[in-house]
Amino acid sequence: MDLVVAIGLQLLYGIANLALISLGLAIIFGMMRVINLAHGEFLMLGGYTVVVSTNAGVNIWVAMLILAPLVVGIIGVVVERLLIRWLYGRMVDTLLATWGLSLLLIGVITSIFGASTASTISPPLGVVRIGQYAISGYELFLIAVTALLLGAVWLTLRFTQLGLLARGTMQNAQMASALGVSTNRIYMITFGLGAAVTGLAGGLLAPITGVLPTIGATYIAKAFITVISGGASILAGTAAGSVLLGGINGIFTFLSGPTFGEVALLLTAIVLLRLMPRGITGRFFRKSL
Amino acid sequence: MALSRRQFVVGTSAFALASPALMGRAQGGGKITFASILDLSGGLDIYGTPMAEATKLAIDDINAAGGLLGREVELKLYDAQSSIQLYTQYATQAAAGDRAATVHGGITSASREAIRPTLARFKTLYFYNTQYEGGVCDFNNFNTGSTPAQTVAKVVPYAMNKFGKKVYIVAADYNYGQIIAQWMQKFVAENGGETLGVEFFPLDVTNFGPTITKIQQAKPDMVLSGLVGGAHISFYRQYAAAGMSKDIPICSTTFGIGNEHKLISAEEGNGLLAAYSYFEKVDNPVNKAFLERMDAKLGANRPAMNELSVRSYEGAMLWAEAVKKAGSIDYDPVWNALRSGLSYEGPSGKLTIDPQTNHVIQNVVLAELQNQEFNILETYADQPPADTAMVCDLVANPTLSTFYFENGLAAAGIK
The missing domain is CATH 3.40.50.2300 (Response regulator)
Structure with a gap:
């Protein structure tokens, strides 16, 4: 019984982890069909914000929950103004430009902080014991934060004026523009918000995975696959993609080992995209957010 | 730049003709x-x-x-x-x-x-x-x-004496990790121990939760690690965060050579054993x-x-x-x-x-990590590459x- 609970929580954490690293990318992709290949580096920047500010004496919770999204959100807005807005509608060009941005960010961070960084912040919150099993309390906290974050994005999209304008722009940018919505501004805000969510995720993961200039590379592939498998709906897509891929990865990791877990995840994504080229939400939950 | 086949052939044959002149490592002067x-x-x-x-x-x-x-x-x-x-x-x-x-x-x-x-x-x-x-x-x-006969062969019996005979192995999933895991199993068996499980991790894995649960299930006396690279450092963090580092100690053939001990906190690393031919305190x-x-x-x-x-x-x-x-x-x-x-x-x-x-x-040196420093426990002089x-x-x-x-x-x- 204890084992079932422990495995269940680990599965849930695996799913939450995928959702957390993918949500920011999904917001940007869902809204403007821009695949941000510097997404991994936005996560990395969130992590560095936490490490640098805690080393400077800032409380770890303030650093993770406030500073990381704030700093990366601002960086996101700057990037959108300087780079992305010139490339809307040119998908391949944005891929190249954001890839270049990712290399630039890795280079800048490496030259400032060096190749390896002492992120000696330990995950707070201690250990939760379930019989003979133990799970880090911080991982449970991350599951809760991910749920809250998804809820917050849903509330924003569903009930605020910004959400209404954003959904309108998403469905038909030209019509929204004709009705007087400044799509330009909506894009900027969404990109900033997507970046902020990514920064938050990177900040939250910093204590448990550590930060390196190149850590983004370990996230980008999985985030990318999750978002593409999920399809264009921001929330339903991220959630469905994370549950499916994270669940399969977790189950196969338990049954055989991490290598097969990764293989199973990739194989599922390939088969899924063969059958549903527009992702899960291209076929199911089409009207969802 | 488009390179036609003709240009390629001309270019490479010019190189081939010139190469005798290039051969012979810069003699005299210079x-x-x-x-x-x-x-x-x-x-x-x-x-x-x-x-x-x-x-x-x-x-x-x-x-x-x-x-x-x-x-x-x-x-x-x-x-x-x-x-x-x-x-x-x-x-x-x-x-x-x-x-x-x-x-x-x-x-x-x-x-x-x-x-x-x-x-x-x-x-x-x-x-x-x-x-x-x-x-x-x-x-x-x-x-x-x-090589393993110099280091693993020293750290395994020492740790088995200290912690117990049951071992769980985690290693990176490429040739080094696969082969080092076989050496670990061999030395564990030779010293009368038992390997309860072996797991390999692709280099970009950052979530070690499922494996940590499996280790808790198997209840080994120690974990042998041959994990490699920046992403794998998160294993040690997550292991400590799940409260494991105090119960089941880790011995590693790779921890420390990327200066991992400076990258994680003192509490996360304390008690880890490693053997190499050099530590700063030699x-x-x-x-x-x-x-x-x-x-x-x-x-x-x-x-x-x-x-x-x-x-x-x-x-x-x-x-x-x-x-x-x-x-x-x-x-x-x-x-x-x-x-x-x-x-x-x-x-x-x-x-x-x-x-x-x-x-x-x-020389081979066995050391224990305390407060981000490796303290030397044993020194074995003039070890041959017996493997x-x-x-x-x-x-x-x-x-x-x-x-x-x-x-x-x-x-x-x-x-």
Whole structure:
């Protein structure tokens, strides 16, 4: 019984982890069909914000929950103004430009902080014991934060004026523009918000995975696959993609080992995209957010 | 740039015609080229950057002492950017383009296997200065790092005496990790222990939760780790965060050579055991002077020194000793000098090249991590590379260029 609970929580954490690293990318992709290949580096920047500010004496919770999204959100807005807005509608060009941005960010961070960084912040919150099993309390906290974050994005999209304008722009940018919505501004805000969510995720993961200039590379592939498998709906897509891929990865990791877990995840994504080229939400939950 | 087939043929044949003139490593006068290929960016730079600093110091020291044979030694440092493809490209560049007298470098076993055949073909002396899984038997390749029979064979019985007989193994999923896991299982069995589970991790895995639950389920007395690279450091964090590090200790064959002990907090690392041929606290005058020179060169930014970086220094010095002994930088005299029982007293102690395997007889040190420092528990002097010696005899057969453990230990005839 204890084992079932422990495995269940680990599965849930695996799913939450995928959702957390993918949500920011999904917001940007869902809204403007821009695949941000510097997404991994936005996560990395969130992590560095936490490490640098805690080393400077800032409380770890303030650093993770406030500073990381704030700093990366601002960086996101700057990037959108300087780079992305010139490339809307040119998908391949944005891929190249954001890839270049990712290399630039890795280079800048490496030259400032060096190749390896002492992120000696330990995950707070201690250990939760379930019989003979133990799970880090911080991982449970991350599951809760991910749920809250998804809820917050849903509330924003569903009930605020910004959400209404954003959904309108998403469905038909030209019509929204004709009705007087400044799509330009909506894009900027969404990109900033997507970046902020990514920064938050990177900040939250910093204590448990550590930060390196190149850590983004370990996230980008999985985030990318999750978002593409999920399809264009921001929330339903991220959630469905994370549950499916994270669940399969977790189950196969338990049954055989991490290598097969990764293989199973990739194989599922390939088969899924063969059958549903527009992702899960291209076929199911089409009207969802 | 479009290159037509005709242009390609013309270009390459011009090169082929010119190449006899290019061959023969820059004789007389001029500088001696020493090439080093390391990962200075990308995921493996946590290993490569300190190795490069130590190599630079070695070349500075050689030149400060008047160079070799009255000539200055010039370091050509290539950044392979954690990409195997660049390794092959730079190895060819160093051997054929720079006509380097020797090429040092390679960090992962995969990178070594990528450049070893190239350098053997060009007959350019190759030094691999990294601790690794053993089994390379190559006339042209000098493997100066420690191997499992030198380190794992020491740490396993020590830890089993201290913690208990049941072991769980976690390792990186490429040739090093796979082979080191087989060595671990072998030494555990030989010492009367039991391996409860073995798991391999691709290098980009950052969530170790499922495995930690499995370890809790298996209840071993200790965990043996052969995890590699920046992403895998998160294993130690998550292991500690799940409250495991106090209950089930970890022994590692890789922790510390990327200076991991400086990257995680003291509580997360306390109690971890590791064995290498060098730790900063090795007590001898050469090491003291070495660390002082490193401090003078890099100041507060000096990375912690470990086997990889110190051996990069010592590998360069071993080569320099051979050149001095041979009185030439030509291939054959230097090769013979290297294989004449050449010794060098470095920061890690005495190193002697074993001509049977082209590996190094060296001191091995067992240490425990406390407060981000490795404290030395045991020192084993003059350990031979017994693993590679089981399969390799370059004295009887000096043209071999093989990696015996490529397909695992069983394939090499080791039970």
